[in-house]
Amino acid sequence: MSAIKLYHFPLSAPSRGALLAAKLINVPLETVIVDLFKKEQLSESFLRINPQHCVPTLDDDGFILWESRAIACYLAERYGDDKYYPKDIRKRALVNQRLYFDSSFLYPRIRAICHPILFSGITEIKESLKIDLNSTLGFLDQFLANSKWVAGDELSIADTAILASMTSILEVGWDISAFPNIQRWLNDCTSIPGYEENMEGARLFGAAVRKNIKT
Ligand SMILES: N[C@@H](CCC(=O)N[C@@H](CS)C(=O)NCC(=O)O)C(=O)O
Incomplete structure (x- = not known):
């Protein structure tokens, strides 16, 4: 059996989310960097693996899977116990709900804000996009008002997915002072395996977006 490969780009939040889930579940992965800034995802060899040309993409001994949260669920079901993706139907439903959220x-x-700044020459964040994201952060803050982690009192693969998304926008410089429960949760997340590696990618992403924003 060959090593499990993750086609990965550290600046991509979904890609970092899949990697964080693998680290949480303790599945060893070989990462293969696909540099999206060099358009490597459009190479013939990568298109043969994933015609939808996105990262993350998993290759587990020839079984190819993309969509970061589907990858996280697969790794948890195939290689984990039920710790981070509970088998209890209602607990799992709540983890799934947060993953879909x-x-x-x-x-x-977050993508609606950052993608046009990175790739389409936009230099300002529209007010309507700020309102949309802050209303979503308000819901996340509410989820965290009554539980330690995003899907209850146990750490799960919903936390790793949401952590990857949140750290991207925080590194862009987003103000979360109105969301105390998110702040507390982010602090708790520093103990998650792979946290620092995730932050390295998030910092590169934040810097790439910030350099295109007009001040
Ligand atoms: N819903 C997907 C999103 C994946 C995605 O949008 N990946 C982007 C990077 S953040 C990508 O690979 N873009 C390159 C392309 O689509 O050509 C997931 O969670 O995996």
């Missing part, structure tokens, strides 16, 4: 609200709103 990240995938359909939080991350898309």
Whole structure:
């Protein structure tokens, strides 16, 4: 059996989310860097692996999977016990709900702000996009008002996904002073395996976005 490969770009929040989940579950991975700034995702060899040309993409002995949260669930089910992706149906449903919250609200709103600044010459953040993201952060803050982690009192793969998204926008310089429960949770997240490596990618991402913002 060959090593499990993760096609990865450290600046990408979804990519870092998959890697954080692997570290949490303690699955050894070989990372293969796909440099999106050099458009390496469009190379013939990568397109053969993932025609949708996105990172992260997992290759587990020929089984190819993309979508960061699907990768996290797969790794937890295949290689983890039920610690970080509980088997209890209701607990798992809550973890899934938070994963979908990240995938359909939080991350898309962060992307809507950052992608045009990185790739389309936009130099300012529109007020409506700020309102959208802050309303989503308000919901996350509410989730965290009654529980230690995002999906209850146990750390889960929902925390690693949301941590990857949150650290990207924090490194852009987002003000979260209105969200005390998020601040407390972020502080608790510093003990998650892979935290520092995630921060290195998030810092590079933040710097790349900030340098294009008009001050
Ligand atoms: N929903 C996907 C999003 C993946 C995604 O948007 N990846 C971006 C980087 S953040 C990418 O690979 N973009 C290059 C491309 O699509 O060509 C996930 O969570 O994995």
